[in-house]
Amino acid sequence: MKKLKFAYLFSQKKPEQERQPTPNAKKTALVFFTLFFLLYLNHKPYESAPHQIASITEYFFTVCRFIIVQTLGIAHESGHGICYILPCPQFLMVAMGTLFQWGFPLGIAYWYKKQGNAMAFLAGLFILGISMDHTAWYMSTAHEGAVLFANKSFLGVDALHDFHYIFSALGVFEYEALISGFTEAVGYLLMIGALIGMFFEAFSNKN
Numbered sequence: 001m002k003k004l005k006f007a008y009l010f011s012q013k014k015p016e017q018e019r020q021p022t023p024n025a026k027k028t029a030l031v032f033f034t035l036f037f038l039l040y041l042n043h044k045p046y047e048s049a050p051h052q053i054a055s056i057t058e059y060f061f062t063v064c065r066f067i068i069v070q071t072l073g074i075a076h077e078s079g080h081g082i083c084y085i086l087p088c089p090q091f092l093m094v095a096m097g098t099l100f101q102w103g104f105p106l107g108i109a110y111w112y113k114k115q116g117n118a119m120a121f122l123a124g125l126f127i128l129g130i131s132m133d134h135t136a137w138y139m140s141t142a143h144e145g146a147v148l149f150a151n152k153s154f155l156g157v158d159a160l161h162d163f164h165y166i167f168s169a170l171g172v173f174e175y176e177a178l179i180s181g182f183t184e185a186v187g188y189l190l191m192i193g194a195l196i197g198m199f200f201e202a203f204s205n206k207n
Contacts, residue, residue: 019115020116020117021120026119027202027203030195030199033194033198034195037191037192037195040130043058043061043062044137068127068130071104072134075104076098079098079100080093080094080096083096090165091165094165094166095162101131101135102132105124105131106128108124108127109123109124109128118197118201119201122198123194126190126195129186130187133183133187133188135187136181137184138162138163140176140180142176143164145161146161146164163176167179
């Protein structure tokens, strides 16, 4: 009877174990995110002037960055969109964009953490770091005016500048540089911390 019970428990755990990344997959993910991070330092989308792509590596980075930025942009606008449907106060409607932009990768990280997939959990935190870094840039432009012009808007139309409104409403406009700098620092700490975690996960002996 004990043997049957052991066999049953083993059969229940096996499918979950099969879903875990292999040691080679973990090392590949580590290389990918490390390379992406190094390129990200030199080619931030909001700091780099448009130029012709000079290498296959930069092309690869540009495609990956485009996918990440567009996904985060969709999450951001979805946060606003919910309050276009529901009767939210204006402050909440404006803040929901950033909350969704941060909550989306954080939710993915949490889901994979519950699944026991540490590598995917760390990847989610890495993307959260990118999201916070983008938000830090957005915060740093609050002083430029209440309107976010179409050439800088995700939707390509003139819109309300989220953080010009938020900082004004909270009375913290004079601390724009401090708040954006702190948010950027947290974003980089998340990315670097995730890479360190990926390194130890990739070269652990758990598998």
